[in-house]
Amino acid sequence: MSHNAGMPSVVVHPASRVRGHLPIPGDKSISHRYALPAALAEGTTTISRYAPGADCASTLSCLAALGVTIDGRGAANAHPDQRVVAIQGLGLGGLRAPADSLDAGNSGTTLRLLAGVLAGHPFESVITGDESLRGRPMRRIIDPLSRMGAQLRGNDDRPPIAIRGTALHGIHYTPPVASAQVKSAVLLAGLHASGDTVVTERQATRDHTERALPVFGVSLTRANGTISLRGGQRLRAAEVQVPGDASSAACWAVAAAALPGSDVTLDDVGLNPTRIGFLSWLERAGARIEISSGVPVGDEPIGSLRIRHGHLTALEIGPADVPGAIDELPVLAALATHGGALRVTGAGELRHKESDRISALVAGLRGLGGHVEEQADGFQVLGDRQLTGGTADAAGDHRLAMAFALAAIGAQEPSEIHHADIVDVSYPGFFDILAEISEP
Numbered sequence: 107m108s109h110n111a112g113m114p115s116v117v118v119h120p121a122s123r124v125r126g127h128l129p130i131p132g133d134k135s136i137s138h139r140y141a142l143p144a145a146l147a148e149g150t151t152t153i154s155r156y157a158p159g160a161d162c163a164s165t166l167s168c169l170a171a172l173g174v175t176i177d178g179r180g181a182a183n184a185h186p187d188q189r190v191v192a193i194q195g196l197g198l199g200g201l202r203a204p205a206d207s208l209d210a211g212n213s214g215t216t217l218r219l220l221a222g223v224l225a226g227h228p229f230e231s232v233i234t235g236d237e238s239l240r241g242r243p244m245r246r247i248i249d250p251l252s253r254m255g256a257q258l259r260g261n262d263d264r265p266p267i268a269i270r271g272t273a274l275h276g277i278h279y280t281p282p283v284a285s286a287q288v289k290s291a292v293l294l295a296g297l298h299a300s301g302d303t304v305v306t307e308r309q310a311t312r313d314h315t316e317r318a319l320p321v322f323g324v325s326l327t328r329a330n331g332t333i334s335l336r337g338g339q340r341l342r343a344a345e346v347q348v349p350g351d352a353s354s355a356a357c358w359a360v361a362a363a364a365l366p367g368s369d370v371t372l373d374d375v376g377l378n379p380t381r382i383g384f385l386s387w388l389e390r391a392g393a394r395i396e397i398s399s400g401v402p403v404g405d406e407p408i409g410s411l412r413i414r415h416g417h418l419t420a421l422e423i424g425p426a427d428v429p430g431a432i433d434e435l436p437v438l439a440a441l442a443t444h445g446g447a448l449r450v451t452g453a454g455e456l457r458h459k460e461s462d463r464i465s466a467l468v469a470g471l472r473g474l475g476g477h478v479e480e481q482a483d484g485f486q487v488l489g490d491r492q493l494t495g496g497t498a499d500a501a502g503d504h505r506l507a508m509a510f511a512l513a514a515i516g517a518q519e520p521s522e523i524h525h526a527d528i529v530d531v532s533y534p535g536f537f538d539i540l541a542e543i544s545e546p
């Protein structure tokens with residue numbers, strides 16, 4: 107693999123197999139969910155293994171602009187253990203009006219969760235982001251937060267989002283789309299609301315917010331897809347450790363599953379059941395996986411994974427299974443280009459991610475020589491021929507940049523991934539690690 111300094115394109119060379127034993131950097135979703143309650147807590151929270159990507163840095167810089175003092179240690183490419191963040195909480199409702207608009211960068215989670223928090227603060231604020239984020243739908247948070255009493259306005263329901271916070275009242279809400287970000291925005295707003303805030307999910311989504319809030323002393327109840335909390339509870343600071351990011355681990359799991367002779371072990375991976383749908387798909391596709399459970403951190407299960415290749419077979423992922431593997435669908439598509447096949451349906455939500463993740467995925471895999479079809483709510487990959495290699499554009503989407511690289515290692519010729527530096531959003535150093543574990 108050659109990596110041109112200063113150039114956003116990366117050349118990925120074919121690999122015969124991958125081998126290695128890797129630490130996995132802290133989870134992006136969980137890092138946001140420790141940073142936000144920490145800012146609302148009384149006392150100083152220490153978060154170790156804080157996620158290294160730009161998205162979680164955006165959450166910290168927004169909190170700093172809202173008056174929160176944050177001390178960070180550890181460069182983005184430092185060993186996960188070296189990444190420690192200390193956040194001095196301002197107490198519930200204690201954030202201060204920002205001098206300027208808040209920049210969530212590329213991070214939908216930052217924008218949507220922070221909007222929930224700011225809905226309960228009695229000042230005006232504006233949250234914006236990069237071009238990708240400014241194209242993403244926000245009606246899904248504007249509706250419930252408005253029902254709770256806040257005033258929110260978007261640019262045709264897209265960012266920038268102007269928020270006039272107020273004294274909120276609790277609601278009972280059933281999100282129309284399966285979205286952990288929407289659920290979390292409502293629950294975080296509910297902390298500031300009078301009475302009970304209740305969210306009922308039709309389809310389970312990642313439950314990190316529900317697991318994180320009790321770590322900060324919030325009492326909430328969960329039963330049969332319904333989460334309920336009473337507003338006005340005081341949050342207390344905590345010492346927390348972030349598990350390794352299951353979505354990052356999925357990259358190396360896919361690489362190992364794809365190439366015969368591969369053997370990869372990944373340590374300290376978050377094994378929250380709402381995140382590891384990809385493991386059962388890899389197993390069904392033929393991979394050999396060993397899981398050793400570790401001692402949970404906070405309320406999040408962790409463990410080590412060992413992944414080896416097995417003969418690849420076809421997969422069908424339908425609507426009921428999409429939320430459990432939503433962010434891993436691109437890398438599962440990459441796996442299918444190595445043999446086997448993948449058909450995904452009921453995944454229209456992919457069109458509202460950091461890119462239109464269906465059309466950009468199909469375009470990129472085709473650019474590498476893949477046999478791929480686009481559907482309105484999904485796609486189909488037929489791994490009936492080896493990729494030739496070629497070019498693929500990450501289209502401003504970190505998960506696509508990584509998926510294209512994982513497809514490209516199985517091609518006949520080297521491939522070029524354009525705008526590959528977008529991996530920094532969630533996984534700085536991704537291409538260096540790929541080079542390190544790949545054998546020619």
Ligand code: S3P
Nearest residue numbers: 135215284285286287288432433
């Ligand atoms: C996330 C939830 C999912 C996921 C995103 C992270 C989160 O988005 O795709 O990468 O941390 O809550 P939705 O809530 O839009 O489904």
